[in-house]
Amino acid sequence: MRVVLTTFSTFFLLFSQMVLANVLTNGGLDGQLTVSTITLEGNKMTRDNIVMRELEFFVGTSYLPSQLDSLIVKSRQNLMNRSLFNFVTITKIIDRELCDIRISMIERWYIWPIPIIQFADRNLNAWIEKNDLKRLNYGIDLRVENFRGRMEKLNFVLQTGYDMVFAGHWTVPYLDKNQVTGLSLKGGVRFNHEVPYRTVNNKPVYYRSPDAYARDYIFAGINFTFRPKYNYLHDVGFSFSSYVFQDTLLKLNPDFSIGTTSQYFSLTYTFKLDFRDYKPYPLNGYYFDVQIQKMGLGLFPKGIDILWVGTTFDHYFPLISRWYFAYNFSTRLSGNKNRPYFLSSGLGYNDLNVRGYDLYVIDGQNMGLIKSNLKFELIPQKTYQINWIKSKKFSEIFLALYANLFFDMGYVSDYQYFQQNSLANQLIWGTGLGLDFVTYYDVVIRLEAAMNKQKKSGFFISFVAPI
Numbered sequence: 001m002r003v004v005l006t007t008f009s010t011f012f013l014l015f016s017q018m019v020l021a022n023v024l025t026n027g028g029l030d031g032q033l034t035v036s037t038i039t040l041e042g043n044k045m046t047r048d049n050i051v052m053r054e055l056e057f058f059v060g061t062s063y064l065p066s067q068l069d070s071l072i073v074k075s076r077q078n079l080m081n082r083s084l085f086n087f088v089t090i091t092k093i094i095d096r097e098l099c100d101i102r103i104s105m106i107e108r109w110y111i112w113p114i115p116i117i118q119f120a121d122r123n124l125n126a127w128i129e130k131n132d133l134k135r136l137n138y139g140i141d142l143r144v145e146n147f148r149g150r151m152e153k154l155n156f157v158l159q160t161g162y163d164m165v166f167a168g169h170w171t172v173p174y175l176d177k178n179q180v181t182g183l184s185l186k187g188g189v190r191f192n193h194e195v196p197y198r199t200v201n202n203k204p205v206y207y208r209s210p211d212a213y214a215r216d217y218i219f220a221g222i223n224f225t226f227r228p229k230y231n232y233l234h235d236v237g238f239s240f241s242s243y244v245f246q247d248t249l250l251k252l253n254p255d256f257s258i259g260t261t262s263q264y265f266s267l268t269y270t271f272k273l274d275f276r277d278y279k280p281y282p283l284n285g286y287y288f289d290v291q292i293q294k295m296g297l298g299l300f301p302k303g304i305d306i307l308w309v310g311t312t313f314d315h316y317f318p319l320i321s322r323w324y325f326a327y328n329f330s331t332r333l334s335g336n337k338n339r340p341y342f343l344s345s346g347l348g349y350n351d352l353n354v355r356g357y358d359l360y361v362i363d364g365q366n367m368g369l370i371k372s373n374l375k376f377e378l379i380p381q382k383t384y385q386i387n388w389i390k391s392k393k394f395s396e397i398f399l400a401l402y403a404n405l406f407f408d409m410g411y412v413s414d415y416q417y418f419q420q421n422s423l424a425n426q427l428i429w430g431t432g433l434g435l436d437f438v439t440y441y442d443v444v445i446r447l448e449a450a451m452n453k454q455k456k457s458g459f460f461i462s463f464v465a466p467i
Contacts, residue, residue, distance in 0.1 A: 001337075002425075035064045035101060078230055190216075288312065330368070372408070434449070445462075
C-alpha cells in the first residue's frame with residue numbers, strides 16, 4: 001500500500017510541476033494571457049494615440065496565446081500600412097498569466113521637397129514613344145507626411161514648364177477623440193498648352209496652342225471619411241470643377257465639350273475593405289472597393305450629367321514556398337452613352353490597363369478588367385544595415401525581388417468613338433514576364449516585357465504594384 005501511495009504521490013508531484021510550468025509560460029489556469037502593459041518605443045514624432053489606434057489588443061483584456069499572436073500580426077500590419085514607419089517589431093514578455101507587450105518602431109523621414117521632372121503624357125512609356133524633351137514639366141512637390149505627428153498629410157505643388165500647376169491638399173485622418181471621422185481639403189489650378197481632343201487608332205491626338213493655354217482648369221473639393229474599424233473606410237466627397245477651353249478644340253472635335261466653358265459639382269461615395277498584408281506590394285490578403293460618382297448636380301444650365309459606378313476586387317495568396325498568386329477584377333459602368341470627350345474614361349486611364357497596351361487608350365462608357373500574376377520570390381525580403389548612414393530612417397533598409405508571369409484581359413463597350421478605334425467592343429489580352437523590385441518607403445520598380453493580342457510587344461517600366 002505504501003508503494004502505491006508513494007508512486008501516486010510522485011506522479012501527482014510531477015503532474016503539478018508540469019501544469020505550473022505551463023501556467024508560468026503560457027498563461028493562467030484557463031490558458032489565457034492578460035495584457036498588462038503596452039510600451040511604445042521609437043515613435044519620436046508620431047503621437048501615442050495614433051499608434052494605439054491601430055492595435056487590435058488592449059490593456060486589461062485576456063486572450064488565448066494563439067489569439068493574441070494573431071492580433072499582434074494584424075496590429076503590425078495595420079501600423080505598416082499607415083506608411084508612418086519603415087519597421088515595426090512587436091514582442092511579448094510573459095510572466096505567469098500576465099503579458100507585457102513592447103512595440104518598437106523606426107519612423108520614416110516625413111518632409112519631402114521633391115523636384116518635379118514630369119512627363120506631359122499619360123505615363124512614362126507614352127512619353128518615351130514621343131521622345132520630345134519639350135514635353136517636360138518641372139517644379140517642386142512639397143510633401144509633409146505625418147504632419148504634427150497626427151498622421152496628417154500636407155501637399156503643395158508648384159509646377160511650370162509644359163504645363164503649369166498650383167495646388168494644395170490637406171488630409172486630417174481624425175477629427176474626434178474616438179479617431180473615427182476625418183477630413184480632406186484640396187484645391188488648385190492647372191493650365192495646359194497641349195490637350196488631347198480626339199482618339200484615333202486608340203491613341204490620343206493632341207492640339208497644341210503655341211501662344212496661350214488650350215485648357216484652364218480650376219478645382220476644389222472636400223471629403224469626409226468614416227473609419228469605424230481597422231479595415232473599413234467610408235468616404236463622401238463633394239467637389240467643384242471649372243474648365244475653360246480654346247474654341248479651336250471644339251472646331252477640331254464638336255464632341256469635345258458642351259461649350260468653351262464647363263462647370264459642374266460632383267458628389268462621390270467610396271467604400272473600401274482592405275485586408276492586405278502590405279499595401280505597397282501585397283502578398284497575402286484581399287481588397288475591395290465600390291465607388292459611385294454623380295458628376296453634375298443640376299446647378300448649371302446645360303451642364304454635365306454623368307453617373308458612374310466602379311468596383312475593384314484584389315486577392316493575394318501564397319501557393320507553396322516562395323510562390324505567390326494574385327488576381328484582380330475591376331469594372332466601370334455608366335448609363336450615359338454620350339459624354340464630352342474631355343471626360344473620357346476606359347482602359348489606359350488611372351492605372352486601369354491591360355499590360356501590353358500601355359501605349360494605348362480605349363475610350364468607352366463601360367469596361368471590365370481581369371489581371372493575374374504568378375510570382376516567384378527570387379530574393380526573399382531581407383534587412384540590410386548601411387553603416388555609413390547615421391540616421392536609422394535611412395540606414396536600415398529591406399530589399400526583395402520577384403519574377404512574375406502575368407496575363408490580363410479587358411473589354412470596353414463604346415458607343416461614341418469605336419469607328420476610329422478598333423480596340424473597343426472586343427476582348428483584348430496581354431501577357432508577359434516581369435521583374436519587381438521592392439524596398440522601403442513604399443518603393444516598387446517594375447520592369448516588364450509584354451505581348452498583346454495584336455502580337456505587338458514592348459518593354460515597359462512602372463512604379464506601382466501590378467495588382
